[in-house]
Amino acid sequence: MKMYKNRRKRKWWLGILISLCVVCGILAGWAGLTWDGPGSMGASQSREDRPWNLILVNKDYSIPEDYSVTLLELSNGEKVDERIYPKLQEMFDAARAQGIYPVVVAGYRTHDVQQKLLDNKILDYENEGYSRNEAEKLAKQWVAVPGTSEHELGIAVDINADTALCSSDALYSWLAENGYKYGFIYRYPQDKTDITGVINEPWHYRYVGVEAAKEINEQGICLEEYIENVYGTAG
Numbered sequence: 001m002k003m004y005k006n007r008r009k010r011k012w013w014l015g016i017l018i019s020l021c022v023v024c025g026i027l028a029g030w031a032g033l034t035w036d037g038p039g040s041m042g043a044s045q046s047r048e049d050r051p052w053n054l055i056l057v058n059k060d061y062s063i064p065e066d067y068s069v070t071l072l073e074l075s076n077g078e079k080v081d082e083r084i085y086p087k088l089q090e091m092f093d094a095a096r097a098q099g100i101y102p103v104v105v106a107g108y109r110t111h112d113v114q115q116k117l118l119d120n121k122i123l124d125y126e127n128e129g130y131s132r133n134e135a136e137k138l139a140k141q142w143v144a145v146p147g148t149s150e151h152e153l154g155i156a157v158d159i160n161a162d163t164a165l166c167s168s169d170a171l172y173s174w175l176a177e178n179g180y181k182y183g184f185i186y187r188y189p190q191d192k193t194d195i196t197g198v199i200n201e202p203w204h205y206r207y208v209g210v211e212a213a214k215e216i217n218e219q220g221i222c223l224e225e226y227i228e229n230v231y232g233t234a235g
């Protein structure tokens with residue numbers, strides 16, 4: 001009799017437990033169905049939804065696979081995204097009016113050309129006697145891994161001085177002081193190498209648009225920091 005009572009008691013508690021589990025399961029299912037991740041909270045925008053001039057490409061963020069660009073050829077054969085051409089021209093005209101003579105020495109690069117550049121740099125180091133591993137490490141300090149170079153976007157340019165007419169130092173100073181007015185930023189400054197992962201490149205200018213460039217210049221930040229400030233997330 002006692003045994004029977006106990007068993008009944010146990011069954012009663014078991015019933016409550018099962019009911020609780022069912023209720024919990026329904027709640028969990030409901031929660032799962034109505035919450036589809038942090039993306040739905042509106043805190044950050046996905047890379048693809050950002051304006052073309054604010055796409056971030058670096059060692060951590062590769063060029064989107066479906067990225068496409070309409071190119072415009074410059075008089076020396078280099079190519080750039082046609083959307084940056086008017087501001088690039090405006091910047092060069094302003095420079096020339098002040099005795100500074102810039103030349104675009106590298107604009108758009110295909111993935112294959114970027115790969116060749118890297119391979120050649122690795123070979124150079126190997127020829128100097130470095131092991132393959134060491135050569136790769138050293139080469140990657142100078143040449144971006146294909147898919148992570150802004151040159152593959154077509155909205156970055158390497159600018160050198162026409163040294164018959166002005167010095168490189170004069171050009172780099174002029175660009176650092178004035179580039180942002182035309183929407184171009186000094187993309188890899190010396191004091192930001194730990195964030196950009198790229199050594200100081202006073203010749204590499206990246207188009208981000210006048211508004212962003214002004215803000216980046218005023219705040220003394222790099223593109224990675226700007227993107228983080230605006231979108232709350234890197235990349």
Ligand SMILES: [Zn+2]
Nearest residue numbers: 151157158204
């Ligand atoms: Zn460059």
